[in-house]
Amino acid sequence: MSAAIYSITENRASAMDFSEPVYIDELTVGYVRPILQSDMMGFLKPYTDEMWVGIMLGVLSISVSIYIIMQAQRYIAGIHNSMYTINIPHVTGIPWFPTGNSGRVVACTWLLMAFILSCVYRSNLMAMLVSPKVQLPFSSLEELAKTDITLWVPAGSRFHEALTAASPTSTIGRVKKNTFLSANGLQGLKGYQNGQWSLITYKGPLTYTLHRDFSQQVITLIKLPIISFPITQHGYCRFYIMPEGIFKVNLLSLGFPKNSSLKPPVDKIIRNLREFGIIDHLFQKQVSNATECLKPLGYEIERAKKALALQDFYGVFSIYLAGLVLSLASFLLELKRCVHQ
Template sequence: MPGRVCSTVPSPTAVSRLPSASATRLMAGVWLLSALIVSSVYRSNLKAMLILPILRLPFDNMEELLETNIPTYVADGTMLYQEMMASPPDSSLGRLRAQAVTYLDTPRAIRELRLGYHATFASKAIGQSVIHQIFEQTKSCPLYTAKERYWDATSVALAFPKGSSLRPKIDEILRRLAEFGILEHLHQEEIRHMRKCQMDDFTRPSDALRPLDLGDFYGIFSVYVEGLLISLLVFLTEFLLGRRARRVRP
């Protein structure tokens, strides 16, 4: 039989060409590490959105409040109280009379609200201030505000005598403060703990998906920027070392 020449076939490797230079290896390692981090951050964000617990609230609007029959505090003598007493029995405010708790004692109302004795009607500013104060005292968020607004509060104003010369001066000062955002900044500083008690992500309906916002990509963006900076540093180092080597070479 004629003889045959046999040879071994090299097994294929995952990377056919291995980088030989140190800078190239460092750059390849940084790229692989960045890809691993980016994929891990993406999977973590996706998993967090899928396993985020849904907190069911007792009510989130006026109709749900009336269905729960939860006692509701309405300050005695306010516009809301007068409107509730004058509303027809079949209207929303008229039905609220059956579960309304009325007295005029703000500290008591806040204390009983915190203990869960009743819900309460309040303006947005007052509600945020109460949540801020409770978090400052207890480091907890036992309260929430309904998303649907039912009763608009009147604006706060300063009273001046007729023909007062101070009114145009005060109006100009308040206008400038509002235009430069100083009033809003001061208000947000006074309720800074309110942001820690926001529950929008935990109280959304189970059949609604929250769109991704910019904050969800901060981790990916930071890794991407760090990768660019490291790549730029490696490139500059290799470029400078190459120029030095060419100068030294005879």
């Protein structure tokens, strides 16, 4: 009888007999959990690129509309119409207001639009700062195939067999270019823990690695002269499991030589343990701390306070600096012109 459980495949079934399924599991991929980082262009994220283009087109169209209306009323608006349109969203002083009913209707419409846009922008920006979102490197095998992340595959596994038989245009076939095949399980686990590659195996063992890693992060020993005891601190999860599994139903069983007399009594024991829920209970008991790492990404961020770093303001500072440079250049040009006059 084998000392470990194996997934039942056609090749293995032809060489040995398998017991009643001890556990039913799915293949999945584990990888380093992304962390929240400062975003230099975060001030642009409240709106999409299409929305920013629409706002710019709106500013341009309103400026042109006011200019046309003022020209029709024989009023020389000059640069006032453009400055009026731009100053409204920035909540700056407005030294000039369009005259006539037509110009005022257009101006008031833009006032209302600018008020709505600014309120939505501030609300979205505040929501992003309070509850930031972190994107997973991949959440399915299709997304993994589009990245350059190395996938460690155990040699002789069910996924290795599927990888060998897959066509180059299939999802599994497209992953093949990034795979690293090895029979050294310890090497695969170390590379996974060091962030060197992603690891494909059954969800149960990956869940156990999450439990072990989380437990090592949160348990600390307090040593006193007479006694030492462990305390639990606020831990964190360094890894995550791909939400979408592969080969959803995998029967994991014990292996026996063909026509072994041990198979019937072992089948009866496994069947009783499974029907009474003892196997599931023992498994959940061994992975109790993994539940924190299996929660949706961003859950622990929502509970924590988001402190703004200096890098979060680099984008705004760069625009402010560009404005200062343009203002200084304009001032120097005006000064030069006045000297020549």
